[in-house]
Amino acid sequence: MQVSASMAARSYGAARPLTSPEAEAAGSPASAGARLAGDFAQVLQRAETTAQQAMTGDADPHALVASLSEAQLAVETAVAVRDKVVEAYLEILRMPV
Amino acid sequence: MSTLTDTLALAASGMRAQAQRLRHVSENIANADTPGYHRKFIDFRPAAIAGDAFGQESGVTPGPVRLDRGELTRIYDPGHILADETGHYEGSNVDLMVEIADAREAQRSYEANLRMFDQARQMSQSLIGLLRR
Numbered sequence: 084m085q086v087s088a089s090m091a092a093r094s095y096g097a098a099r100p101l102t103s104p105e106a107e108a109a110g111s112p113a114s115a116g117a118r119l120a121g122d123f124a125q126v127l128q129r130a131e132t133t134a135q136q137a138m139t140g141d142a143d144p145h146a147l148v149a150s151l152s153e154a155q156l157a158v159e160t161a162v163a164v165r166d167k168v169v170e171a172y173l174e175i176l177r178m179p180v
Numbered sequence: 181m182s183t184l185t186d187t188l189a190l191a192a193s194g195m196r197a198q199a200q201r202l203r204h205v206s207e208n209i210a211n212a213d214t215p216g217y218h219r220k221f222i223d224f225r226p227a228a229i230a231g232d233a234f235g236q237e238s239g240v241t242p243g244p245v246r247l248d249r250g251e252l253t254r255i256y257d258p259g260h261i262l263a264d265e266t267g268h269y270e271g272s273n274v275d276l277m278v279e280i281a282d283a284r285e286a287q288r289s290y291e292a293n294l295r296m297f298d299q300a301r302q303m304s305q306s307l308i309g310l311l312r313r
Contacts, residue, residue, distance in 0.1 A: 143196060143199075145192040145193075145195050145196045145199070146192065146196075148192065148297075149188050149189055149191075149192040149297075152188055152297075152301050153185055153188060156184075156185070156301070156304045156305065156308065159305065159308045160308050160311075163308050163309075163311035163312050164311065166311075166312065167311060
């Protein structure tokens with residue numbers, strides 16, 4: 084099969100948009116990750132505020148327990164996701180090239 | 181917020197309401213011998229919880245304190261400083277039996293809410309535990 088230079092250039096040109104990174108869309112993984120991190124920080128912040136209020140006697144123990152459990156679950160989720168990400172990264176590193 | 185964290189908040193609102201109820205029961209028992217004391221009680225009403233996913237009043241909150249308009253017991257004690265010409269004075273209308281039953285009911289409801297709280301937490305934990313394997 085004969086491949087002319089112009090045809091090869093056209094094929095390369097057609098393939099290039101597929102591999103180039105797209106502009107950040109609203110539902111892209113990066114923005115979802117940022118929103119998740121924001122939510123996580125918010126949960127921790129709320130737990131901290133409630134704990135401080137409970138120590139000074141402004142919040143009742145029920146609110147303290149509820150927000151601390153919520154924070155505990157959020158931290159456990161974050162740790163589990165982080166472990167998965169690190170595991171996947173190590174898997175890629177071990178890949179024979 | 182997820183459904184399970186909503187469950188946590190709902191159970192916490194129930195526990196708070198029952199604790200408030202127990203507080204009024206103990207107030208009544210403390211004042212059982214106070215002359216002219218009317219028994220206090222509260223009723224519960226639905227309330228919105230923080231971060232409610234369904235946008236409706238699904239939690240519970242204690243309503244305003246109300247006084248029992250029942251008749252005060254008349255106690256015969258001519259030597260009492262509040263006694264009228266017949267030798268009676270008005271005590272409280274607190275019935276200890278009712279108060280103890282109310283306290284026990286508050287305790288049972290509190291335990292039920294506590295159980296729900298624990299259940300929701302365990303469910304979330306085992307769900308997240310799946311990621312760790």
